Amino acid sequence: MPAVASEPTPLQPPGRPATRWLILAVICVAQLTVVLDNTVLNVAVPSLTQGMGATTADVQWMINAYSLVQSGLLLTAGNSADRYGRKKMLAVGLVLFGLASLGAALAQSPGQLIAARAGMGVGGALLVTTTLAVVMQIFDDAERPKAIGIWSSVNSLGFAAGPLIGGSLLDHFWWGSLFLVNLPVAAIALAAVVTLVPESKSRGAERPDLLGALLSMIGMAGVVFAIIDGPVTGWLSARVLISAAVGLVGLAAFALWELHVPHPMLDMHFFRNSRFIGAVSGGILVAFGMGGSMFLLTQHLQLVLGYGPLDAGLRMAPLAVTVILVNFTGVGARLMPRLGTPGMIVSGMTLLAAGLAAISTLGGDSYGGMLAGLIVMGVGVAFAMPTMANAIMSAIPPAKAGVGAGVNGTLMEFGQGLGVAVLGAVLNSRFVALLPLVAAGAGSLPAALARTRTDAERVAVHDAFAAGIGTSQLVGAAAVFLGGLLAAVLLRRAERTGREGSAGASAVPDSAAGSSPTVSAAE
Numbered sequence: 001m002p003a004v005a006s007e008p009t010p011l012q013p014p015g016r017p018a019t020r021w022l023i024l025a026v027i028c029v030a031q032l033t034v035v036l037d038n039t040v041l042n043v044a045v046p047s048l049t050q051g052m053g054a055t056t057a058d059v060q061w062m063i064n065a066y067s068l069v070q071s072g073l074l075l076t077a078g079n080s081a082d083r084y085g086r087k088k089m090l091a092v093g094l095v096l097f098g099l100a101s102l103g104a105a106l107a108q109s110p111g112q113l114i115a116a117r118a119g120m121g122v123g124g125a126l127l128v129t130t131t132l133a134v135v136m137q138i139f140d141d142a143e144r145p146k147a148i149g150i151w152s153s154v155n156s157l158g159f160a161a162g163p164l165i166g167g168s169l170l171d172h173f174w175w176g177s178l179f180l181v182n183l184p185v186a187a188i189a190l191a192a193v194v195t196l197v198p199e200s201k202s203r204g205a206e207r208p209d210l211l212g213a214l215l216s217m218i219g220m221a222g223v224v225f226a227i228i229d230g231p232v233t234g235w236l237s238a239r240v241l242i243s244a245a246v247g248l249v250g251l252a253a254f255a256l257w258e259l260h261v262p263h264p265m266l267d268m269h270f271f272r273n274s275r276f277i278g279a280v281s282g283g284i285l286v287a288f289g290m291g292g293s294m295f296l297l298t299q300h301l302q303l304v305l306g307y308g309p310l311d312a313g314l315r316m317a318p319l320a321v322t323v324i325l326v327n328f329t330g331v332g333a334r335l336m337p338r339l340g341t342p343g344m345i346v347s348g349m350t351l352l353a354a355g356l357a358a359i360s361t362l363g364g365d366s367y368g369g370m371l372a373g374l375i376v377m378g379v380g381v382a383f384a385m386p387t388m389a390n391a392i393m394s395a396i397p398p399a400k401a402g403v404g405a406g407v408n409g410t411l412m413e414f415g416q417g418l419g420v421a422v423l424g425a426v427l428n429s430r431f432v433a434l435l436p437l438v439a440a441g442a443g444s445l446p447a448a449l450a451r452t453r454t455d456a457e458r459v460a461v462h463d464a465f466a467a468g469i470g471t472s473q474l475v476g477a478a479a480v481f482l483g484g485l486l487a488a489v490l491l492r493r494a495e496r497t498g499r500e501g502s503a504g505a506s507a508v509p510d511s512a513a514g515s516s517p518t519v520s521a522a523e
Contacts, residue, residue, distance in 0.1 A: 019196050020138045026192040027131040028154050033185050034124040035158025040166040040178050047175040058110035064228050065114050069121030071413035072221035076213040078129035078406025079265045086133045087199040093126025098186035105176035132405035137200050145336050149327035149386035156323040167310040202399040209265040215254035222247020227417035278490030279391035282345050285483025286384050287415025289352050292423035292476045296469050304466045322378025332383050341391050342488035348384025349484025353477040360473035423472040430468035
C-alpha cells in the first residue's frame, strides 16, 4: 500500500528530540495523580465517617467507584485516543480529572462524593491510556525501555506515597484537601501538554465501534465489581455471582463481536500472537503478585507487627524507592539487550517471588526480616513491569497504541484485584483452619480478637493470623514464579518463530511496533 507507506510515522513527529524527556516528566506527574487517588482515600475513612456521616457501604463506594469506572473505560479510552488524537484526549483527561477533583473536595454528601469519584475515574482512564501511548509516540526503540521504566515507576511510587501523603494532609487539613492538591497538578500538566506534546492519531476513517465499547465496559465493570465485592459480601452471595456472570457474558459477547465487526476496537487476532499472549499472561501475574502482596503487607505491618497506618506506609517505602532507583538509573534498560525480553521477565518475576518468600519466612516477627524481602521485590518489579508493558505495546501496531495502553491498564487493574481476592481468600482459609472456633465467621483479625477472653487466646489468634499471611505470601510467590516461566516460554517461542518466519507474512507480526510504524487503524 504505497499511499500508506509514504506517510510520516506517527511515532516520530517533527520536533520530538529536544523535549521528549521533559514531556515524560509532565506525563509522569499526571500519571502519579491517577495512581495516588487509587490509595490516598483509604486513610480518610475515619474522617469521612465522622464528617459526612457516611456508612460502611458509602465508604466502600467512595473508594471503589473510582477504580470501577476507570477499569471499565480503559479500552474505550485508549480507542478514543487512537481515533481522535492522543494529545487531545490527554488534555481532556486532565480537565475531567481536575473538575471531578474539585467536585469531590466540595462534596456535601456521600452521594455527591461517590459521583465525583466516578468522574475522576473517567479522567483517570483517559490519563492512564494516553500517557503510555504518548511514551510510545515520542521515544524510539533504543530509548523506549528506559522511558517505560520511568513511567512504570510512577505506579510503585503512587502505591507507597498515597498513604503517606494522605496521612500528612489529614494531620493538618480536612479530608477535602486530598482532592484539592490535584488541581494545581492538573493545571500545570495541562499547560505543559498543550505546549509540548505533539499530536498523533490513527489515520483510519472507520466508524466508531460503539457496541464494542459498551460491551467492554459492561464486561470489565461486572468482573471488577465481583472481585471488589467478593471479600465483603461473600464469594457465593447473589450480588457477586450475578455481577460476575454479567461481566463474563459481557466479555464473551465483546470477544465475539470484535471477531466479526469490520473495524474492531480490539483486534482479537492479537491473541494468536504468542508474544502478546506471553506478555499478557506475565502482566496479569506481576500485577497479581503486586496487588496481593500490598494487601498482605499492609495487614502484616498493622495487624501483626502493630504499626499505625503512617508508620506502616513508611516501612513499605523501601519497595517503591528500590523500583525508582533501578528504573531511573537505567539498570533494567542496560540489561535488556543482554538478557532479552524473556530473560528480563524470568529474572524480574523470580526476584519478586523470592522477595515474597523471604518476607513470609523471615519477616513474621520483625520488620528487619521484612526489609530484605521488600528490596528484592523492588528489584524484581523494576525488571518485570516495564518489560511486560513494552512487550505488550510492541506486539500491537503503533496505530493502536492507545488500545495497547488500555490493554496494559486493564491487565493491571484485573491482576491487582485478582491478587487481593485470591490471596485474601487463602489468608482467611488458613486462619479459619488453624482456629476454627474463633476465626470462623469473624471476618477479620479485630473481630476474632473481640471473641477472645484470655491473653493466651489473643496470642493464639495473632499467631494464626500471622501464619495465614505467611501461607498467602508463599502462594503468591509460587504463582508469580510459575507465571514468569510461562511468559518467558511463550515469548521465547515467539522470538524463535519470528526469526524462522521473518521472510513470510504474519497475521500479527511481532515487529509491528518497530518496523511497521505506518500501519493505519483501518488495516
